[in-house]
Amino acid sequence: xxxxxxxxxxxxxxxxxxxxxxxxxxxxxxxxxxxxxxxxxxxxxxxxxxxxxxxxxxxxxxxxxxxxxxxxxxxxxxxxxxxxxxxxxxxxxxxxxxxxxxxxxxxxxxxxxxxxxxxxxxxxxxxxxxxxxxxxxxxxxxxxxxxxxxxxxxxxxxxxxxxxxxxxxxxxxxxxxxxxxxxxxxxxxxxxxxxxxxxxxxxxxxxxxxxxxxxxxxxxxxxxxxxxxxxxxxxxxxxxxxxxxxxxxxxxxxxxxxxxxxxxxxxxxxxxxxxxxxxxxxxxxxxxxxxxxxxxxxxxxxxxx
Amino acid sequence: xxxxxxxxxxxxxxxxxxxxxxxxxxxxxxxxxxxxxxxxxxxxxxxxxxxxxxxxxxxxxxxxxxxxxxxxxxxxxxxxxxxxxxxxxxxxxxxxxxxxxxxxxxxxxxxxxxxxxxxxxxxxxxxxxxxxxxxxxxxxxxxxxxxxxxxxxxxxxxxxxxxxxxxxxxxxxxxxxxxxxxxxxxxxxxxxxxxxxxxxxxxxxxxxxxxxxxxxxxxxxxxxxxxxxxxxxxxxxxxxxxxxxxxxxxxxxxxxxxxxxxxxxxxxxxxxxxxxxxxxxxxxxxxxxxxxxxxxxxxxxxxxxxxxxxxxxxxxxxxxxxxxxxxxxxxxxxxxxxxxxxxxxxxxxxxxxxxxxxxxxxxxxxxxxxxxxxxxxxxxxxxxxxxxxxxxxxxxxxxxxxxxxxxxxxxxxxxxxxxxxxxxxxxxxxxx
Numbered sequence: 001x002x003x004x005x006x007x008x009x010x011x012x013x014x015x016x017x018x019x020x021x022x023x024x025x026x027x028x029x030x031x032x033x034x035x036x037x038x039x040x041x042x043x044x045x046x047x048x049x050x051x052x053x054x055x056x057x058x059x060x061x062x063x064x065x066x067x068x069x070x071x072x073x074x075x076x077x078x079x080x081x082x083x084x085x086x087x088x089x090x091x092x093x094x095x096x097x098x099x100x101x102x103x104x105x106x107x108x109x110x111x112x113x114x115x116x117x118x119x120x121x122x123x124x125x126x127x128x129x130x131x132x133x134x135x136x137x138x139x140x141x142x143x144x145x146x147x148x149x150x151x152x153x154x155x156x157x158x159x160x161x162x163x164x165x166x167x168x169x170x171x172x173x174x175x176x177x178x179x180x181x182x183x184x185x186x187x188x189x190x191x192x193x194x195x196x197x198x199x200x201x202x203x204x205x206x207x208x209x210x211x212x213x214x215x216x217x218x219x220x221x222x223x224x225x226x227x228x229x230x231x232x233x234x235x236x237x238x239x240x241x242x243x244x245x246x247x248x249x250x251x252x253x254x255x256x257x258x259x260x261x262x263x264x265x266x267x268x269x270x271x272x273x274x275x276x277x278x279x280x281x282x283x284x285x286x287x288x289x290x291x292x293x294x295x296x297x298x299x300x301x302x303x304x305x
Numbered sequence: 306x307x308x309x310x311x312x313x314x315x316x317x318x319x320x321x322x323x324x325x326x327x328x329x330x331x332x333x334x335x336x337x338x339x340x341x342x343x344x345x346x347x348x349x350x351x352x353x354x355x356x357x358x359x360x361x362x363x364x365x366x367x368x369x370x371x372x373x374x375x376x377x378x379x380x381x382x383x384x385x386x387x388x389x390x391x392x393x394x395x396x397x398x399x400x401x402x403x404x405x406x407x408x409x410x411x412x413x414x415x416x417x418x419x420x421x422x423x424x425x426x427x428x429x430x431x432x433x434x435x436x437x438x439x440x441x442x443x444x445x446x447x448x449x450x451x452x453x454x455x456x457x458x459x460x461x462x463x464x465x466x467x468x469x470x471x472x473x474x475x476x477x478x479x480x481x482x483x484x485x486x487x488x489x490x491x492x493x494x495x496x497x498x499x500x501x502x503x504x505x506x507x508x509x510x511x512x513x514x515x516x517x518x519x520x521x522x523x524x525x526x527x528x529x530x531x532x533x534x535x536x537x538x539x540x541x542x543x544x545x546x547x548x549x550x551x552x553x554x555x556x557x558x559x560x561x562x563x564x565x566x567x568x569x570x571x572x573x574x575x576x577x578x579x580x581x582x583x584x585x586x587x588x589x590x591x592x593x594x595x596x597x598x599x600x601x602x603x604x605x606x607x608x609x610x611x612x613x614x615x616x617x618x619x620x621x622x623x624x625x626x627x628x629x630x631x632x633x634x635x636x637x638x639x640x641x642x643x644x645x646x647x648x649x650x651x652x653x654x655x656x657x658x659x660x661x662x663x664x665x666x667x668x669x670x671x672x673x674x675x676x677x678x679x680x681x682x683x684x685x686x687x688x689x690x691x692x693x694x695x696x697x698x699x700x701x702x703x704x705x706x707x708x709x710x711x712x713x714x715x716x717x718x719x720x721x722x723x724x725x726x727x728x729x730x731x732x733x734x735x736x737x
Contacts, residue, residue: 035411092671096721103351104720106414107552110353111716114545118709119667122699123660233541237422244415279426282419289416290404 002147007270008263013154013223015262016161020216021239022246022254023168024209030185030249031205034094037109040236041116042086042210046078046217047227048120051129053077060132067136071156078218079211086210087203095199113233120229129227137222157219164212165255171208172251181205185249234278238265241285247298256297324575325458331570332465333527338550338566339472339559340519345548346556346729347485348512349492351414353544354401354421358394358517360539362524364428364436365390367534370446373435383529384450390525391518398517402510421544428536441535448529461530468526472519473559479515480559488512542709546573549715555729564728573712577704581639587696588641591689604682611686616648619690629653635697642697651698659699666691 021043028036053074058064065073093112097105133153142151172178183191184201192198220235221227238261246257261281268277288295337359344352369386372378381389401420428436436442448455448464455461479485487508490498499505528534546569554565576582599605624631633651635642652658669688676684700707719726 033411035414088671092674093717093721100720100724101349102411103345103349104724106351106411107548108717108720110545110548111713111720113713114542115710115713115717118706118713119663122663122703122706122710237419240415241419275430279423279430282423282426285419286416286423289412289419293412 003270005146005148007266009148009150009154010270011263011266012259013157013262014266015259016158016165017216017219017223017258018235018238018242018262019255019258020161020164020212020219021235022242022258023165023251024212025239026243026246026249026251026254027181027205027209029243030251031181031188031202032094032098032105034105035109035240036209037106037236038089038112038116039209039213040234040239041113041120041232042082042213043217043220043235043239044120044227044229044232045085045116046082046214047221047231048124048129048217049078049081049214050074050218050221051131051227054131060135063136070136074218075160075215078214080214082214082217083207083211086206086213090203090206095202113236117229117232124229126228131221131225131227133222133225153222157223160215160219164215168208168212169251177201177204238281241281243295244285245288245295247295250295250297253295253297257295322458325462327571327575329458329462329465329530330574331567332462332469333523333530334547334550334570335563335566336465336469336472336523336526337520337547338554338562339469339476340516340523341547341551342556342559342562343476343479343488343519344512344516345551346558346562347480347488347492348509349488350509350512351411352417352513352516353414354417354419354424355516355520355547356539356541356544357421357424358398358520359524359527359543360424360428360534360536361394361397361517362390362521363528363534363538364442364524365393365521366525366528367442367445368435370529371442371444373437373442380446382450383448383525387448387522387525391521394517394521394524395514398513398515399510401517402513421541425536425540428539439536441533441538442528443533445528445532445534447532448526455529458530461526465526468522469563472522473563476559484508484511542712545712545716546570549712552719552726553715555726558726558729561726561728565726569712569715573708577708577711580637580701580704581642583701583704583707584635584637584639584641587637587700588693591692595685595689599682608682608685608689612689613648615686615690616693620647620650623650633698635701637697637701645693645697649694649697651694655698655702659695662691662695663699666695 021039024042025036025039028034028039053070054060054063057070057073063070089112093108094105097108137152139151142149142153142155144150172181180191180196180201181204183194183196184198184205188198191201216235220231239258242257242261243254244257245260246253246255264284265277265281268274268280272280337355341352341355344350344355366386368374369379369381369389370383371380401417404416428441429439455464487498487503488511490501490503491505491508495505498508527538531538547566550566550569551562552565553569554563555561572586576586595605595608599608620631630652631650632653633655635645635649635651636655666688669684669691673681673684673688700710
C-alpha cells in the first residue's frame with residue numbers, strides 16, 4: 001500500500017508539471033485555434049534559464065545569495081524570458097499566417113520547434129546540464145508519512161503549481177483581461193468589432209502561456225536535475241496529451257488531464273514497466289482521440305460552413 | 306524526362322562514394338516527399354505520422370529478407386516481398402485513416418503525430434528478439450529478382466531513379482484523374498465536395514493508402530541499400546526533412562516535391578559538410594536574396610557597398626583595440642574565405658562570442674521583418690555583416706547543427722514568405 005501511495009504522490013507531482021505546460025498550450029489553442037508545437041521547447045528554454053541563474057550566483061555548492069531569493073530569481077527570469085520569446089514567436093511567425101489555410105501555421109510551428117531545439121544545441125551543446133538541486137535544497141528537508149516521503153522541492157512544485165493554476169483561473173474569470181481573452185477565444189471577429197485589441201490579447205495570451213511553460217521548465221530542472229536540448233519535445237508531447245485528454249481549449253480540462261497523465265505514467269512505470277510508459281501514454285491519447293475527440297471536459301465542436 | 310536523363314548521366318560523370326551516397330539519400334527523401342504530396346498537397350490532410358509508413362516499409366522488408374524471424378529466417382525474393390510490404394502499408398494506412406476520418410484538421414494532425422511517435426517507441430521497446438530494439442535489424446538481403454541482385458550503390462542509384470520517375474509518372478496520371486480532382490475538391494472544402502456527391506471519407510482514405518504505399522516502397526529500398534534499419538532512422542527529424550523538401554518545392558506539385566526534396570537533401574547532406582562549398586552556398590544565397598528583394602538596383606549597390614565598408618571599418622577598429630578579437634579568421638575554406646580575412650571579425654576563441662552573435666542575429670532578423678521602408682534597408686547592412694561573422698565563427702564549424710537549423714528555417718520562412726513553394730501554384734482560399 002505504501003508503494004501505491006508513493007507512486008500516487010510522484011504522479012501528482014509530475015502531473016502538476018504537465019498541467020502547467022498543458023495550460024499554456026490550451027490557452028494558446030483557445031484564442032488562436034493553433035496547435036503550438038513549439039510550446040514544449042519553451043519549457044526547455046525555461047529549464048536552461050534556471051540552470052544559468054544557478055551558475056551566475058556561484059553554482060549549486062557555493063551560492064552567493066540565499067536559496068529562496070535564488071529560486072525567486074530563477075522562476076521570475078525564466079517566466080519573463082520564455083514569455084518574451086513566446087510573444088516574439090507569435091509576432092514573427094504566427095501573426096502573418098492568421099488568415100492562411102489552417103495547415104500553414106501548423107507547419108510553421110513544427111519548423112519553430114525544430115529551430116529552437118537545434119538553436120539550443122548550437123548554443124549549449126549536447127551534454128546534460130545538471131542542476132544539482134540536493135546541494136542547496138537537501139533531500140532531508142521534506143517530511144514523510146509512514147513510508148511515503150515527500151521532499152521540499154516536490155512540495156514546492158505542487159504548491160507553486162497549484163497557486164499558478166488558481167491564479168490563472170482567477171485571472172481568466174475575474175479580470176478584464178481574462179474576459180477579453182474569453183471573448184477573443186469565442187469569436188475573434190466579433191471581439192474585434194467590440195473594440196477589443198485582438199493583437200494585444202493574443203500577445204498577452206502567448207506571454208502568459210509561455211511563461212507558465214518556462215516556470216514548469218525550472219521546476220523540471222529542480223525535480224529531475226538534468227537539462228538538455230531534447231527534453232522539450234517529449235514534455236511537449238506529454239502536455240499535448242494532457243491538453244487533449246482534458247479537452248483542448250478548456251483550462252480545467254488541461255489541469256485535470258495533466259494530473260491524470262502524470263498519475264497514469266507513474267503507475268505504469270511502477271507497476272508494469274518503464275519501457276512501455278511512453279507507448280501506453282501515446283496509445284491512451286489515440287484511444288481518447290478516437291472515442292471522444294473533444295476530451296473529458298471539452299465541448300463538441302461543430303464544423304462551421 | 307529531363308530529370309531522368311540527368312539522373313542517368315550523373316554517376317557516369319564519376320561521382321565519388323560519398324557523393325553517390327548523398328545522391329541516394331536525396332532520391333529516397335524525394336520519393337518520400339512525392340508520396341507525402343498526395344496526402345498533404347492534394348488531399349490537404351496534415352499527416353505527421355508519415356515517416357511511420359516509411360519505417361513500416363523498411364522494417365517489413367527487413368523482417369521478410371533477413372535471418373530475424375525463426376531459425377533460418379525468411380528470405381523472400383523481392384518480387385514477392387515488395388508487393389507484400391506495400392499492400393501491408395496500404396492496409397496500415399487505411400487502419401490509421403479509418404478511425405480518424407471523422408477528425409478534421411488539427412485532430413488528425415495530433416493522432417498521426419502520436420502514431421508516428423508510437424511507431425518509434427514500438428520498434429524501440431516491443432519484441433526485442435524480432436525487432437532488435439534500439440539495435441535494429443541488421444544484415445538485410447539485397448533486392449533481388451530474376452537472378453539479378455542489387456548490390457552496388459550505383460545499382461541502387463539507378464533503381465531509385467527508375468522508381469522515382471515511374472512513381473511520378475503514375476502520380477501524374479492520378480493527379481489528372483477523377484480521384485485527383487476529388488482530392489483537391491476535398492482539400493478546398495470538404496463540405497462542398499460532399500454536397501457534390503464526392504464520397505469524402507473514401508477519398509481521404511485513398512489518399513492515406515496511396516501515401517503509405519509510396520512511403521513503404523521508399524522504405525524497402527532504403528532498408529535494402531542500408532543493409533540495416535534502426536528506430537532512429539524513422540524519428541521526427543526525417544519527417545521534418547521530408548516536410549521541408551515538400552514545402553520548399555511547393556505542396557501540390559509533383560515536380561515541386563521532387564525538386565524541393567533533392568535540393569534540401571543535397572544542401573543538408575552534401576554541401577554543408579565541406580567548408581568551402583558551404584561558404585559558396587551561404588554567400589550565394591545571401592547575394593541572391595538581396596538581388597531578388599532589393600529594388601531599385603541603386604539601393605542594392607548602396608547596401609552592398611555599405612556592408613563592405615562596415616566590415617572593413619569594424620575589422621580595423623576592433624583589430625586596433627584587441628588583436629585577439631580578430632585573430633580567428635574565417636573558419637570556412639576556399640577563395641571566399643581568403644578574400645574575407647580582413648573583413649569579418651572572428652575572435653581567437655569563437656565559440657562563446659559566436660553564440661551571442663547568433664542570438665543577436667536572430668533578434669535582428671525578427672526586427673528586420675517588423676520594420677518597414679528605409680529603416681529596414683538601414684538595418685539590413687549590420688544584419689548581413691553580422692550573419693557573415695556568425696557564419697564564419699560558429700555555423701561553419703557546427704555544420705550538422707546548421708543543417709538542422711536550415712531545415713527549421715526553411716519551414717518557417719517558406720510558410721510566411723511563399724507558402725506555395727518554389728514551383729507550386731498559389732492557392733486562393735477564403736478565410737473561414
